[in-house]
Amino acid sequence: MHTTFYLRRLHSLCGLLCLGFFIIEHMITNSIAMAGPEIFNGVMGMVEEIPKPIFYSIEIGMYALPILFHGIYGIYIALQANNNPQRFGYLRNWNFTLQRWTAWFLVVFLIWHVGYLRIYIKGITGTPISFELLQNMFQNPIVAILYILGMWAAIFHFCNGIATFCMTWGITKGPRSQNVICAISMMLCAGLCLLTVAFMSSYFVY
Amino acid sequence: MPDKVRFIIERQDGPNEKPYNQEFDVEYRPGLNVVAALMEIQKNPVTVDGKKVAPVTWECNCLEKVCGACMMVINGKARQACCALVDEIKQPIHLQPARTFPVIRDLLIDRSVMFESLKKIQGWVELDGSWDVKDAPIQNPYTAQVAYEISHCMTCGCCLEACPNVGPQSDFIGPAPTVQAYLFNLHPLGKFDAPKRLNALMEKGGITSCGNSQNCVEVCPKSIKLTTYLAQLNRDVNKQALRNIFNF
Numbered sequence: 001m002h003t004t005f006y007l008r009r010l011h012s013l014c015g016l017l018c019l020g021f022f023i024i025e026h027m028i029t030n031s032i033a034m035a036g037p038e039i040f041n042g043v044m045g046m047v048e049e050i051p052k053p054i055f056y057s058i059e060i061g062m063y064a065l066p067i068l069f070h071g072i073y074g075i076y077i078a079l080q081a082n083n084n085p086q087r088f089g090y091l092r093n094w095n096f097t098l099q100r101w102t103a104w105f106l107v108v109f110l111i112w113h114v115g116y117l118r119i120y121i122k123g124i125t126g127t128p129i130s131f132e133l134l135q136n137m138f139q140n141p142i143v144a145i146l147y148i149l150g151m152w153a154a155i156f157h158f159c160n161g162i163a164t165f166c167m168t169w170g171i172t173k174g175p176r177s178q179n180v181i182c183a184i185s186m187m188l189c190a191g192l193c194l195l196t197v198a199f200m201s202s203y204f205v206y
Numbered sequence: 207m208p209d210k211v212r213f214i215i216e217r218q219d220g221p222n223e224k225p226y227n228q229e230f231d232v233e234y235r236p237g238l239n240v241v242a243a244l245m246e247i248q249k250n251p252v253t254v255d256g257k258k259v260a261p262v263t264w265e266c267n268c269l270e271k272v273c274g275a276c277m278m279v280i281n282g283k284a285r286q287a288c289c290a291l292v293d294e295i296k297q298p299i300h301l302q303p304a305r306t307f308p309v310i311r312d313l314l315i316d317r318s319v320m321f322e323s324l325k326k327i328q329g330w331v332e333l334d335g336s337w338d339v340k341d342a343p344i345q346n347p348y349t350a351q352v353a354y355e356i357s358h359c360m361t362c363g364c365c366l367e368a369c370p371n372v373g374p375q376s377d378f379i380g381p382a383p384t385v386q387a388y389l390f391n392l393h394p395l396g397k398f399d400a401p402k403r404l405n406a407l408m409e410k411g412g413i414t415s416c417g418n419s420q421n422c423v424e425v426c427p428k429s430i431k432l433t434t435y436l437a438q439l440n441r442d443v444n445k446q447a448l449r450n451i452f453n454f
Binding site: 005009088093164167168 | 415420
């Protein structure tokens with residue numbers, strides 16, 4: 001009974017709420033790196049203080065399951081598109097295409113990011129995530145660049161997703177409201193991308 | 207302005223044949239449009255190399271941008287050939303069939319999939335039945351203008367050709383048939399079947415396949431505000447889903 005409809009709407013909600021929470025949380029914690037190693041490590045320690053049952057439920061319920069669903073169903077959606085910005089080079093069509101290109105990049109990037117830092121380093125070796133650990137990781141310029149690109153891709157995907165979410169749920173109907181939300185989301189995208197550069201550079205300053 | 211206009215036409219001898227390009231020169235005249243040029247080529251189907259070939263097949267009917275039949279890809283863009291003035295487009299002029307649809311021959315395509323989609327969304331008003339037929343109800347004057355605008359849709363298929371989510375890789379019925387559901391939902395008699403149409407749009411290949419690329423509204427030759435009505439239908443299907451869940 002309308003399975004496609006409910007799956008699509010769930011995909012949209014997971015994207016806005018769970019991916020949104022994932023990105024905002026990363027932006028906040030990483031921004032603390034700008035305050036220096038001691039404060040960053042202090043906050044990381046506080047995160048460890050969160051009772052494990054709560055921590056794991058958030059990780060699984062808010063991150064793992066919704067993002068896995070969004071990713072897997074998203075691949076199915078992306079495969080239904082025949083991107084044509086070369087023929088129809090309108091702004092929204094470029095955003096449509098970029099939404100899918102960033103999605104492909106993010107699938108690979110997130111498998112690497114979560115697989116290495118969360119599952120291998122934190123989970124298997126039991127090493128806590130610290131300023132020094134990240135600083136060491138980013139000594140390799142390729143890793144640092146891929147991480148900046150990964151953040152930018154996620155930020156664009158999320159911000160453009162806000163604009164399309166508003167269309168999909170019928171919140172913005174006419175071209176004026178759609179353009180306003182599109183402009184605000186692109187400004188948010190630019191702001192968060194600059195913030196990424198700022199906190200990433202702090203690993204090279206301290 | 208040169209005396210000759212060069213046309214590069216993508217031809218195809220049959221539905222499963224390989225496409226190939228042929229070039230034709232057409233005598234320039236003021237006000238020449240693509241359909242008129244194709245008629246000249248039909249009269250004298252000789253390529254620029256002097257080879258006599260089979261005349262180019264295409265479809266046209268009203269010649270005034272009302273019927274939608276002559277939709278093709280002109281210089282990469284889906285549009286009506288009858289209102290594509292040679293003076294206003296870049297030369298040489300590239301003509302291709304709209305490959306979102308099955309190609310029958312040359313520029314002639316099979317657009318019956320849109321008719322099937324209109325059947326799916328119940329793109330008609332149920333007039334006759336076992337009930338009394340009274341005087342015709344009046345149109346709502348507040349929505350009549352919108353209904354008039356959407357009724358301009360001539361099922362030409364430009365929006366389907368431009369939409370990245372329509373094609374053999376997807377089952378999306380496309381913007382034109384989707385938005386027709388809104389037209390019939392506005393109708394004073396058609397609105398009784400609105401839940402049927404909205405439920406049809408919630409099926410696979412319905413409105414949820416829209417990816418908001420918004421190419422449709424850019425290419426619509428009748429300037430129908432397709433994205434606005436798609437957003438309105440998104441609202442309507444969300445409400446319909448709540449009605450379905452809570453059974454009211």
